[in-house]
Amino acid sequence: MKRWNGWGNVATEYPVPPSALEYLTERLGPLDPRPDAAKETLLAAVSESRLPAHRLVDVSAGARLTHTRGQSLPDWADLRCGRVASFPDGVAFPETDEDVRDLLSYAQNAGAQVIPYGGGTSVVGHINPVKSDAPVLTLSLERMTRLLDLDETSRLATFQAGVVGPDLERQLKARGYTLGHFPQSFEYSTLGGWIATRSSGQQSYHYGRIESLFAGGTVETPRGRLEMKPVPASAAGPDVREMLLGSEGRLGVITQADVRVRRLPEAESFFGVFFPSWEQGREAVRAIVQNEMQVSMLRLSSPLETETTLILSGKSWVGLADRGLRTIGYGDTRCLMIFGVTGSRRSFHRTRREVAALCRKRGGLFVGAVVGHTWEKSRFLTPYLRNTLWEKGIAIDTLETALPWAQVHEASSAIPRAIVEAMAKHNEPVLAFAHLSHVYRDGASIYTTCLFRRTPDPDELLARWQNMKHNASLTIQRYGGTISHQHGVGTDHMPYLPAEKGPLGIDALRAVCTSFDPDGMMNPGKLV
Ligand SMILES: Cc1cc2nc3c(=O)[nH]c(=O)nc-3n(C[C@H](O)[C@H](O)[C@H](O)COP(=O)(O)OP(=O)(O)OC[C@H]3O[C@@H](n4cnc5c(N)ncnc54)[C@H](O)[C@@H]3O)c2cc1C
Numbered sequence: 001m002k003r004w005n006g007w008g009n010v011a012t013e014y015p016v017p018p019s020a021l022e023y024l025t026e027r028l029g030p031l032d033p034r035p036d037a038a039k040e041t042l043l044a045a046v047s048e049s050r051l052p053a054h055r056l057v058d059v060s061a062g063a064r065l066t067h068t069r070g071q072s073l074p075d076w077a078d079l080r081c082g083r084v085a086s087f088p089d090g091v092a093f094p095e096t097d098e099d100v101r102d103l104l105s106y107a108q109n110a111g112a113q114v115i116p117y118g119g120g121t122s123v124v125g126h127i128n129p130v131k132s133d134a135p136v137l138t139l140s141l142e143r144m145t146r147l148l149d150l151d152e153t154s155r156l157a158t159f160q161a162g163v164v165g166p167d168l169e170r171q172l173k174a175r176g177y178t179l180g181h182f183p184q185s186f187e188y189s190t191l192g193g194w195i196a197t198r199s200s201g202q203q204s205y206h207y208g209r210i211e212s213l214f215a216g217g218t219v220e221t222p223r224g225r226l227e228m229k230p231v232p233a234s235a236a237g238p239d240v241r242e243m244l245l246g247s248e249g250r251l252g253v254i255t256q257a258d259v260r261v262r263r264l265p266e267a268e269s270f271f272g273v274f275f276p277s278w279e280q281g282r283e284a285v286r287a288i289v290q291n292e293m294q295v296s297m298l299r300l301s302s303p304l305e306t307e308t309t310l311i312l313s314g315k316s317w318v319g320l321a322d323r324g325l326r327t328i329g330y331g332d333t334r335c336l337m338i339f340g341v342t343g344s345r346r347s348f349h350r351t352r353r354e355v356a357a358l359c360r361k362r363g364g365l366f367v368g369a370v371v372g373h374t375w376e377k378s379r380f381l382t383p384y385l386r387n388t389l390w391e392k393g394i395a396i397d398t399l400e401t402a403l404p405w406a407q408v409h410e411a412s413s414a415i416p417r418a419i420v421e422a423m424a425k426h427n428e429p430v431l432a433f434a435h436l437s438h439v440y441r442d443g444a445s446i447y448t449t450c451l452f453r454r455t456p457d458p459d460e461l462l463a464r465w466q467n468m469k470h471n472a473s474l475t476i477q478r479y480g481g482t483i484s485h486q487h488g489v490g491t492d493h494m495p496y497l498p499a500e501k502g503p504l505g506i507d508a509l510r511a512v513c514t515s516f517d518p519d520g521m522m523n524p525g526k527l528v
Contacts, residue, residue, distance in 0.1 A: 114521055
């Protein structure tokens with residue numbers, strides 16, 4: 001069963017060792033965990049539905065509560081502090097494209113707004129109902145999960161868009177294929193959600209971001225059905241498929257998607273390398289991509305992130321590795337790089353050797369598969385840490401950007417610094433650190449995490465969060481980064497979008513929304 005006010009399955013826990021809690025308390029100060037609001041309190045706050053009856057629409061308080069918020073820090077604060085100000089008036093569960101069509105007509109007749117809902121893993125306010133006089137229908141795709149077709153000649157699979165990561169991969173694996181799209185939210189996020197948010201998987205360096213995996217599909221819009229035939233490439237004017245990527249539910253409901261799949265790899269493994277400094281690690285990462293070595297993923301953690309994540313992992317080998325690194329001359333500073341190799345057996349061994357040699361040349365210590373294996377095993381479990389730490393009195397938030405290599409160096413320290421400076425105004429410490437999470441020949445994405453104490457007053461908590469977010473976002477803008485590399489815009493990044501797209505760009509985006517949805521019924525208040 002899914003947690004109603006946190007991440008993931010209620011049966012899964014991510015325990016934090018006492019030594020890690022001590023480490024965090026030393027840096028953040030004494031913690032003051034308060035109990036969360038009871039589910040009954042929130043259920044009692046759900047007002048009467050304004051929607052007429054429909055066979056596919058559930059207006060129960062339970063369904064409306066569990067679809068009202070995503071996974072952003074403000075979402076957690078709303079749910080856990082019991083102060084949700086807006087609920088959808090009903091949640092629809094279509095099974096077919098015809099059901100979706102029928103529901104859009106029903107919403108049009110009822111003057112309702114429609115929020116397409118995939119897995120609800122948004123971290124930027126995408127799926128939250130905006131307070132309005134119109135009733136709000138959340139349209140969940142959780143019953144639209146089937147593999148409809150697998151064209152093995154073209155290596156194209158057609159899925160209903162509500163399929164979640166593990167289910168999609170299970171259906172493909174049974175036939176010997178994989179999509180290879182593994183966002184950290186893999187367990188719950190959906191194919192339709194990935195497309196609508198321009199998502200990026202952890203191995204996108206090898207498999208490609210969702211933009212290159214999404215080949216075509218079907219969208220039900222307020223003005224009718226849009227079909228996009230999958231073609232390998234096209235010069236037939238601007239690509240309508242591109243308009244759907246990142247559309248955040250504003251244009252319609254993606255009901256089916258054709259995706260480019262591959263044969264399951266013969267070999268795959270993840271490896272660790274320690275660097276004595278950030279600069280050496282960063283230059284090694286840049287050399288790996290610019291020399292076009294065939295890695296499937298690369299991430300490089302800053303010294304503070306390396307220290308914190310190793311302590312939080314609670315693994316027995318961490319102390320051993322620390323002593324080993326000191327023996328060979330490492331000081332307190334070290335940066336952990338994880339790289340993955342995926343592909344044929346022959347290319348696998350060659351790439352692993354090449355990358356290890358390049359890292360050694362640049363001062364890195366290749367430590368083999370133990371660290372990489374630990375990362376692999378916990379890659380979808382780490383989000384559960386948010387539950388554990390919240391219950392101990394610590395909130396976590398993340399933000400991300402991408403910029404050219406020329407800016408990566410300064411921005412990767414300036415963004416965490418902006419967060420620390422914002423909290424200093426509240427006289428509060430914060431642990432803020434970054435890693436390079438996705439790499440490209442011309443640049444990289446910087447993924448920043450901050451850990452800070454919860455306050456008993458949710459308004460104060462949100463004020464602190466807002467100041468950190470704002471200061472970090474202005475810093476991203478100052479370095480010319482994008483306001484989001486993978487999480488999307490939603491409500492939280494909307495104020496920063498005009499600076500990135502320019503007035504003409506924003507006008508064009510608005511015009512696209514209006515042409516698919518003239519009455520503005522699709523997910524209003526998000527994106528633009
Ligand atoms: C712990 C955690 C880790 C994460 N890691 C990553 C990561 O590694 N990479 C990454 O890219 N993102 C990540 N995210 C963000 C999030 O998972 C992605 O944005 C994801 O693509 C959202 O998918 P979803 O199915 O949950 O969509 P939802 O959250 O349900 O919806 C997101 C937006 O898409 C729209 N939408 C959803 N389905 C459809 C549809 N069928 N048709 C039209 N519009 C639709 C919604 O209206 C909404 O605007 C993470 C989030 C969390 C909480």
